[in-house]
Amino acid sequence: MNRIWLFLPLVLAVTLGVVLYWGLGEDPSELDSALVGREVPSFELPMLREAESPARPEMLKGKVQLLNVWATWCAACRVEHPHLNRLAEQGVPIVGLNYKDERDKAVEWLAERGDPYTQVIYDPEGSLGFDLGVYGAPETYLIDAKGIVRHRHVGVVDQDVWESDFEPLYERYRQDG
Amino acid sequence: MNVTVKTVEAVLLLLAVMLLAMPAAAQERFEDPQLRERFSELTRELRCPKCQNESIAESGAPISEDMRERVRRMMREGATDEEIRQAMVDRFGSFVSYRPEFAPRTWALWIGPFVALVIGVGVVLALVARNRARRQLDSTPLSDEERRRAEQWLRDE
Numbered sequence: 001m002n003r004i005w006l007f008l009p010l011v012l013a014v015t016l017g018v019v020l021y022w023g024l025g026e027d028p029s030e031l032d033s034a035l036v037g038r039e040v041p042s043f044e045l046p047m048l049r050e051a052e053s054p055a056r057p058e059m060l061k062g063k064v065q066l067l068n069v070w071a072t073w074c075a076a077c078r079v080e081h082p083h084l085n086r087l088a089e090q091g092v093p094i095v096g097l098n099y100k101d102e103r104d105k106a107v108e109w110l111a112e113r114g115d116p117y118t119q120v121i122y123d124p125e126g127s128l129g130f131d132l133g134v135y136g137a138p139e140t141y142l143i144d145a146k147g148i149v150r151h152r153h154v155g156v157v158d159q160d161v162w163e164s165d166f167e168p169l170y171e172r173y174r175q176d177g
Numbered sequence: 178m179n180v181t182v183k184t185v186e187a188v189l190l191l192l193a194v195m196l197l198a199m200p201a202a203a204q205e206r207f208e209d210p211q212l213r214e215r216f217s218e219l220t221r222e223l224r225c226p227k228c229q230n231e232s233i234a235e236s237g238a239p240i241s242e243d244m245r246e247r248v249r250r251m252m253r254e255g256a257t258d259e260e261i262r263q264a265m266v267d268r269f270g271s272f273v274s275y276r277p278e279f280a281p282r283t284w285a286l287w288i289g290p291f292v293a294l295v296i297g298v299g300v301v302l303a304l305v306a307r308n309r310a311r312r313q314l315d316s317t318p319l320s321d322e323e324r325r326r327a328e329q330w331l332r333d334e
Binding site: 034035100126130131132133134135136 | 225226227238239240243247266267268269270271
């Protein structure tokens with residue numbers, strides 16, 4: 001028998017070690033979205049500010065934009081808000097999804113902190129949130145011009161996250177569309 | 178007198194707190210014991226996406242409450258267990274199922290142990306076969322020529 005085979009267990013152990021060590025670095029709370037590559041689910045919800053006018057699923061088509069899930073009860077959304085304001089100033093269109101919130105509080109929040117959203121969908125029961133697989137706010141989706149989800153981020157989108165995760169995709173899909 | 182009133186108040190307060198602390202899953206149960214059993218089994222197989230290591234049956238997170246509510250609704254609408262599980266996986270990803278599906282990305286998970294078993298059995302059989310061959314070789318008597326050479330070597334030592 002060839003002596004080189006004696007090293008096989010060592011090689012296997014090292015390989016396993018490397019794979020497991022690499023797994024340690026992963027953030028277990030970051031789940032891959034089941035929705036990436038699929039269209040945003042359909043919904044029947046009102047707008048936040050214009051209570052009578054329905055929000056239309058078509059508003060998530062036609063251009064590359066962000067869909068940001070937020071609520072006034074969500075502490076991290078406070079941290080995220082200035083970043084969204086800045087992105088909006090830079091001309092990034094952001095649609096808001098006000099998630100399991102109260103209308104008055106949400107409107108007040110936008111008046112106080114500035115409004116980065118082109119439009120805000122009002123989802124008090126979290127029904128669209130559920131179909132999107134939202135399990136906490138804030139969450140942000142990159143949606144291409146055809147209304148297909150291209151990226152999802154759970155947690156605050158700050159400058160770093162925007163530059164590393166969103167901006168390259170945002171530019172790419174804008175060129176495609 | 179005053180003391181008794183206080184005691185009663187304290188007991189009532191304690192009861193109220195205990196009611197609040199009851200597991201969320203106990204709310205709005207199915208009347209039919211069979212349905213209740215099915216609901217409990219289903220919710221134990223679905224994992225809370227927020228709390229990671231709790232099933233939605235145990236978890237008090239709002240998202241788990243929403244998921245339980247959806248399971249209840251789909252059961253009332255006559256959905257099969259598979260449809261309910263699939264509806265959750267479609268939204269929250271295969272992460273939420275405590276029973277991973279059999280797909281290319283989980284092949285290693287499902288087949289890996291059997292592959293390891295086959296390799297292990299193979300190694301054991303090979304070792305046994307080699308050992309037997311060696312023992313056979315040991316027990317073969319030396320030929321006259323071999324005996325002569327062995328004696329020669331021993332003398333040269």
